[in-house]
Amino acid sequence: MAPSTAASPPPPLEEEPLPHDGETYDVNDDAASFGDVPLDDEGFPSQLPGPETASEKSSFAADFYRCGTDWSSLLSPEESGRSDSAHDSGKKLKQANLFQIWGFKRNDAVGSVECGPSRSGYCDDGGASSERKAVKPGNWGSILRDTGKEEFENTKSSRKRKGFGGENRVTRSCPFYKKIPGTTFTVDAFRYGCVDGCSAYFLSHFHCDHYGGLSKKWSHGPIYCSPLTGRLVQMCLSVNPLYIHPLEFNTEHVIDGVKVTFLEANHCPGAALIYFDLPNGQRYLHTGDFRACKQMQSYHLLVNQRVNVLYLDTTYCNPKYMFPSKQDVLNYVVKITKNHLKLHPRTLVVVGAYSIGKECVYLAISKALGVKIYANASRRRILLAFGWPELSDSLCTKGNNTLLHVLPMSSLRFETLKDYLKTYKEQFTAILAFRPTGWTFSEKTRNDLELIKPVSKGNITTYGVPYSEHSSFTELRDFVQFLRPDKIIPTVNAGNAANREKMQSYFRDWLKG
């Protein structure tokens, strides 16, 4: 446990000049990229928050800039603040550096931000809009293809698509919100190759949109993650173990002079909130992906100590997203399952899941019915790596031995389930499937699970259930009001200006007074 019991919060942040070098910044330069508005379409600061704007505008960029962050540490290791090289704070701000600071610089570019014509429409967007884009996982076995019966094949679609112009491939650059100011750290930034000046790459949890870019060829620096996440990175992505540095939860680790502590994130197994306590007194909390809950309000590090900047998982930062507690959903799923089995005893119960996460849904059914859980070999391998005895002991290796199966979310289409049922036709005559996700929740059913309508086609019945591993709007609000950070940086849905402004207005509302 962290020993810190600092009684008095640090003084309010002062504005600091941007670090700089290169050419003099001119707001009219490259207006096509930076424009006149504070933010570009991809969610990046598009205007220097100079004295004339920083004080009067409450744009995201200006707001963020005012938090007094020091990005110089990410420019080069020598400039990390402990260097004796003169840092001429009197100079004018330099544009070349801004590109680096805000993550516009391509790894292979020479100060240019021009985007060549791209058939895919892809430009160097700094990564904001691509945060949620697909990354094919490594060669860690297809959970989908091996569905237990060797002869079972997933329905193949015959989609035809155009290829893309390889000559226009471009190395993305790391967006600013993945860089931790005043440090040489990044969080979940593996798909940008070598990030300039980065000495430690943190991985918040093992989901592909966060580990994207990690492979056995990784060689850009040490990866800090939870022990469980580390095991999965090694197992599934074949990353050289020399790069993997597991950090135990609830333990303060000093990395490059920064005190780092992982806290349970209530997301998927191994997911961490990352708490940074800098030598300069700044304290940052990066939530990775998380579902805020009351328990977090007793995390010692978060009580009575001001967090200066909160990097917040804003996936559901909109009042339309309201969903019940996980426990309520589990109770509901168990109840539906029992009722269904009473009416149709020869039913195969299927729970959809991604690689990791949602384990409690099938574990709850398993416990309530006293049945084992079937998962295919590649999924079992992953689940066993959790070191979660209750789960490990509930698994079985043959689909015929239990009525409860876990399948990839993509297998929950009717056609796929119909084929799946055929492979077990000796034992089962119907399928009851659950699709646990945060966003199926419609306006109507938001407060009443009983209003959820299953979708049925013949003997296949599917329920979308609002089992979320991200915070609801009110959970986010309660967490922010508990934490009362100086600044909040949204890490999700920040790709367009309207969303960003809306979120910042919620934040202001929550923290006013």
Place this chain on the structure above:
DNA sequence: GCGATCAGCT
């Protein structure tokens, strides 16, 4: 042939 990464899709 293999691994990586794209668009399109769910």
Place this chain on the structure above:
DNA sequence: CACAGCTGATCGC
């Protein structure tokens, strides 16, 4: 709606 992927095409090597 948007989570956390999956699929096939196509690239570099």
